[in-house]
Amino acid sequence: MCFASVAERKKMVSSTPQQPKEIPSDETWAGKGPSRQGKWWYSTFHSVTAMVGAGVLSLPYAMAYLGWGPGTLILALSWCITLNTMWQMIQLHEIEPGVRFDRYYDLGRHAFGPTLGAWIVLPQQLIVQVGCDIVYMVTGGKCLKKFMEIACSNCTPIRQSYWICIFGGLHFFLSQLPDFNSVSGASLAAAIMSLSYSTIAWVGSLSHGQVPNVSYAYKKTSSIDYMFRVFNALGQVTFAYAGHAVVLEIQATIPSTPEKPSKVPMWKGAVWAYFINGICYFPVALIGYWAFGQDVTDNVLVALQKPAWLIASANLMVVVHVIGSYQVYAMPVFDLVERTISKRYNIISSGIVLRLIVRSAYVAFTLFIGVTFPFFGDLLGFFGGFGFAPTSYFLPSIIWLKLKKPQRFSRSWIINWACIVVGVFIMLASTISGLRNIITDASTYEFYS
Template sequence: MDGDDARHHGGDRVRRAGAAVERGADGVGARPHRPRRLRLHHLLHRLPPLRLLPLAGPRSRQAQLHLHGRRPLLPRPREVVVCGITQYTILCGAVVGYTITAATGIMSVVRSNCRHYKGHGANCSQEGTMYLVMFGVVEVVLSQLPSLEKVTFVSIVAAVMSFTYSFVALFLSAAKFASNHKAYGTIFGSHIGGPGGVSAATRTWSFLQALGNIAFAYTYAMLLIEIQDTVKSPPSENVTMKRASLYGIGVTTAFYVSLGCIGYAAFGNAAPGNVLTGFDEPFWLVDLANVAVVIHLVGAYQVYVQPVFACYESSLRARYPDAAFFHRELAVRLPGRGRGALRFTMCKLVLRTAFVAATTVVSLMLPFFNAILGLLGAAAFWPLTVYFPVTMYITQAKVPRGSGKWVALQALNVGALVVSLLAAVGSVADIVQRLGHVTMFKTQL
């Protein structure tokens, strides 16, 4: 997989700032003096989930663990089903992308060391099948953790790693920009026709796919409720999550703007999909950043996959209340832990292992997952980030039909739907194009 194919595989929000935004800026023709558009996009993503949060009062955590568990706020049963299917499809798709990106990060470390010791002109291409399998094995072990509440330490490590590689990428991009003594790139991105240009169709598909990638980078509604239900109170959960959303999206947007603008100014239209692949020296700093990416994705995978485990395991336990496979708890004593023991059910051991194995196999089959992520982002942006939260808010707040607020919310719905449809068209076109020359089960860098 080359650097262009690797873009947007990133683990979560800040990962995509480092690995994707420069290429996204090229795709949409962005430039350093366009923060207003990004702030508007930021608000479109931040406000609808906040509309969903203020559900005060005691409630059962198990009854409302997932986004589609807010059944009383969705007017029609069909909407509940569609919301649930969309949510878990995006979560599953995201962990496939994380697997590919982790393997790409390991290959980048190997290639960086190869070029440092053998020279930048040496043939240091890498094949990533082994690294994909290695990452899958690690996730099989971590997937035996009981629940999302038990992976707090993984989330903390992932957050530290995300800041590490993001600051490294920002520093390297700024240093390259300063050494160039001028800003590369153009106001409208890649030009159409002529030497070094692209066709009008390619430019259009790139623009539309960039919309999908940006939408996917900001979509977090599918995890918002799961995380909220693990927050302790007081203060109330919705107050804590409002503050976390405000700070989290604000910091993320700052990274997006900084890395997008500085990276595009440093590389211009030749910006690599993964900004770290654009640097060879200092090799130890590039290696540090790529190792941080891999460690981050190890944790991000669990944050996204644990709600999926909780969903199907709780359903199976309820459906088969007497089956030992789902209820009988086994214990394995750990050396050096005294009375401590690792407890699990055969359901967790078998099904979670099978799930991780399946996502690993899909990762091997889809080395062009950038286009898939764009499609997933297009599919998730409108329903999960806008439509369902807005619908729930209208139901809960009893917003009168035809009022100014109701019209504004419906206008937001329509605008988000148009963006999602356009992004989906661009991603599908890219998938069709790549299917003609892709090699299944072969990921290269």
């Protein structure tokens, strides 16, 4: 794919500087650019849907390996770092006058050059988006299974693999929706559900109270295994802050003029999203760990049994949420693949046949991986480190240093380098540990059971 240079783009828009222009390149494939009709609250519920997802249910499990002090510190530090890097991305969306970088990929190419930028940003973004969708396949299937077990205790049990397939089957239809704006309703419902089931998770844990002989001691295992599990817990926390992979795509839906740039409503929506994020994450992590201690499962809802109707409702809410979240992360992937095929083979990119083939193949792929490796906690750690740490923790800081060039040893310079160091450590540690734990757990797992 080829994009116009920044100089060429400036030239294109110089005649009418009053308003940012659509760029007549791959960004507007098939004569269609992103719809600029979004409001600030669109960015709120899209961001909540992107961030507050499956990862929140594993936070008590991460706390069981990190402990009270380090666990709370990591949660708070991650919240602050990723809020800062999200602010940076929102500011960089229109860093060049008259040009809007509507995709993380476009911003990366602008910062590092057409070739290097593509290799740096695109693989990481795809890992986040595809990784999220794989985890959401597993989460949706598991929660459907749990819902039916509670709602119909006398029904014949069905294999978990079948439930994941049932959940995946829904997306063969939903994936045919054309763009971000078309999934706004599903995204809003998902955001409401995420707040609801997170509240149920911590209120249910509080009502449940501490289990008998609750222990907050570190889990007993070998030193090597424990080290890997701690690193995996870091990845699970990282997975909970995944919204950066789609933040520019969300901002692209908001109109922008010199008088009212898109960064103002987008930042307002992001702040509200992070507020909701905080009231979901911290109570679930801390109260869930308080109730179950080191014996908490990697999905805290599974540990809760009563009241049955409430826990069943919470699991169903998770299903609704991950339905919307799957589409939020899948839409940029669909856009990229369809644009690439359209350009390479000179076909109508918005054609129904192309959409049907590409999107159905993607859903089938994520479904297959989810059914084959349904290790919820390990998947969170692996994808959290491999893709989420770069896109959420340190790539925005690297781009900021590259484009803004803050003075050496200034506050901005120090903060950005601190984010880079922390992010790189988390990426390396949690990726290696997550992969190791998947291999270890797979050795005792009966596939497609």
